[in-house]
Amino acid sequence: MDGKIIWYVALHEMRTLRKLLRTHIFTLAALFICTCYFLAITIAHMQEGTEIPMFSAISPRYAMSLLSGSFLALFCTGILLLTFDQVKRDEITRIHEVVSSKPATNFEMFIGRLLGVSTTMAIPILFFLLSVMTYGLIADKFSIKFGEPVEFWSVVSFVLLDMFPNFLFFGSLVVLFSSLFKSRMLAMLLTLSGLIAIFWINSRLPLHLSKPMQTVTGNVLFPSELTPEVFTPVTLFNRVALISMSLGMLHWASNFVARVVPSRSKNLVVGGLSLGFGLVLIATMFGAQAFENNRINRWVEVHDEHFNPSVFPDVHHIRGSVEIKPGRTLTLDLKLDVTVDVNQDTDFILFSLNPSYHISNLAVGGVNVNDHKFKHGLLKIPQRYFNSDVNELAITAKGRPNSRFAYLDTVSTLSKVIGPDVRQLRQLGTENAIFHPSFVLLSPGIKWYPTSGTATNEDAWELRKRDFFTLNVDVSVPRRWLVAGPAKRETLDGGKRAKYRFEQSNPIPEFALVGSRFESASIEVEGISFECLYAESHRRKFEWFSIEPDEVIRQRITWK
16 A cells, blocks of 8 residues: 555545535535534523533533534535545546556555545534634633633544544445445435434433444543543544444445456455454444443342341441542551441341452451452451441552442433433533542542442432441542542641541531642631632632622622
């Protein structure tokens, strides 16, 4: 394969497309539709964002998550319109004999022309993205109410991972159909039907099934300024599969053109291998997804089977230390004061703990426990270690919490969410916890610390008593990090790391920790402290209130 020949073919195709009226009509129409979509989101956010919480997520900043699928489907349609009659155009312009006499192979001709079409469609969408990003920066700089900056990394992932793989895939599909069928219109309609079907299915499949098929990064990754991600392994493998299948279809299409080539059998074999590799890769991702879903369902089954409130301990107090190494590990060294009903005829006392931990030490009342069982997120401690008084349970564990082990009661409910509601579910958030190198959110639902009883039927308070406890925990994080917790933060001497203490004397049912390189804004009113932690990138938003906050608030009330 000669890259120089492919590039020359691509340049020739781009020059040809510039002369076609349909290219200009479609480009203008597509840009108009994209602009209308973007304006609709911006207007809705400006008018309703302060009154309807959902519209705070439906904003220009997160436009790539909301609209990237629509943008991509629209411009993929343009790829079909400009590709389906390539061979017919050559015959009309009487250039097909000249093209056939060139040393380029059929495959090089196809991939070069498809590259030319893709570049022709990429230019207007890149122009549109650059325009809205520039306007967003201007609106933010001059505090214009209409508009805000689009999250940068969501645009990067769209450009690098979404545009060309999708353009190549659907373009290759229409090239193959055009080679197989005499009717070019039939080839385009079949490909267009496939395009609509794929994007329609991806927008309606349940979250636990759709990821291996998602061809749009915005449907998998919600844009974030605190934890930006360009891709996940699933999206990367999906794009590799798309490109592999595209190359396979182009190799096959090379055999069905009028031009005779000596490498027909080679094209069939290489095309079959490429197409097969892509399909196997997608099937493997579905298999991995099914394995993960089965594991979650197994967690639910095990916890439901062991649901017996009579063997659930009563946790009175939690103390100890938590060491957070963001993105790597979480180390617990905790002591729990618990009481149990020793009169119950049972073998084990049950706790829930995230299954990704490795327990290095476990003791009850100073006696090491070596015959405990820890599997499927269920910690079983023999009852004989406990007495009728308050028992001290000491546990040391280390690991990276699995965020899928969370809110097990909702697994069945979420799996039934299909259709348009899936998009709303994505906007509300799909992560149970965040353990990113620059941001950590440890929600109580992932059981990152030991909790009483099973992790299912937690809201069945008519069957199980809700557990309340007091707290005295030291949290160690990287330097310059701040942590929000269940009580007022007390700074300790942590050496090379930042260390904070959270002491809560009022009983609480659960607690979470949130940490990052936050900035702090606080005020004390009549002995009550109010604090807001915010990222440095959001500092300018808070400085707006810092000059004369009372006057600014009055203005905001007047505006409404």
